[in-house]
Amino acid sequence: MMGPVSGRLVLAGSPIGDVSDASPRLGRVLGEADVVAAEDTRRLRRLTGELGIAPRGRVVSYFEGNERERTPELLAALTAGQTVVVVTDAGMPSVSDPGYRLVAAAIEAGVDVTAVPGPSAVLTALALSGLPVDRFTFEGFLPRKPGERARRLTELKDEPRTMVFFEAPHRLTQSLEAMGDAFGSDRRAAVCRELTKTYEEVKRGPFDELVAWSAAGVRGEITVVVAGADPDRTMTPEKLAAEVAVDEEAGTPRKQAIADVAKRFNVPKRTVYDAVLAARDPGR
Structure with missing residues (x-):
């Protein structure tokens, strides 16, 4: 040099x-x-x-x-x-x-x-999101192809820091749906559009609400801020089995309890089933 x-x-x-x-x-x-x-x-x-x-x-x-x-x-x-x-x-x-x-x-x-x-759209959206800003990661634009987008989001599922994404208006609903599938439909997020402009809008809520809101069409420059994973909800097999046990003690049949826990923590039912079997037979 x-x-x-x-x-x-x-x-x-x-x-x-x-x-x-x-x-x-x-x-x-x-x-x-x-x-x-x-x-x-x-x-x-x-x-x-x-x-x-x-x-x-x-x-x-x-x-x-x-x-x-x-x-x-x-x-x-x-x-x-x-x-x-x-x-x-x-x-x-x-x-x-x-x-x-x-x-x-x-x-x-x-x-x-x-x-x-x-x-900065990144910092402005973070400040307005109402989500934690002490630690964050900027992820830019997600891949356009559904399979690549799903893989990227799966990699970020357990990211504990608040995440910031850019997105095009015509892909917003698809991306929010994919985020809900990867992170859980109840994960908190904020969609910030047209920041500092006349029609500035910040829509905050869980993914299921944001998907319904965006379905009618959203215009403008878009920044999406997503809460990081809750460490208490980053589930180990032991935690999954314990959740099923709590539901069973409350009267829920095991098969339904496994399905409910899988949905609650956004993991495959087979993963929960295997966790329950492992808890019953530690040497398995």
Whole structure:
């Protein structure tokens, strides 16, 4: 890795909705940059127009479809001593948006990398969700294919931290249903849409309620916040067998008790059945 060069890469956080959230510094760096790499140049023109500025440098598109090809060009500008600002449609570049490739390349080349902090859909949704925020994990967009999505969610079933996802409006109901299947229909969650915009809405509740609410159609930018797994409900075979025993003592037939416990803790009935057999015969 070489020593620092004179160029500078600036990741510019842009408003996620209300343009008045833009900082004075954002307007200044957009106006003074040698190159502005924008996810959508039309949205950039709208933003700079509302901020009352005109970029003096070159404006180029930098989006998912051309990110790989355009990164070497932007890196060349940086190593030549220019200031390059990356700005996406909303929020911080590289967070589920273009930017990561250029950041990695710039660091490797010894280019100074900095950021203009701005609004974050992730943090805003967390704060509004009403769910624990002391520890969280950002999971971005779920896979589009149902099988891959189900596998990803199964991997997260026992995640104890609050989880944050992005989702497209037309896939929201399917994703909420898949989350309910993986996490349990009673797991708490919040769907945050159009944050900081005119029609901002936060719908909180268990998955079964959120699925019913979303079925009529939901529009706008979507962030989903999901409560982490309750350690008390991360069930071992011993706990499952104990739950069945409690239901049986209350008068529920064993077969029904096994089905009820399986549904309650979102595990296969066979798993509960095996746990009961193991409890009866520890050497099995």
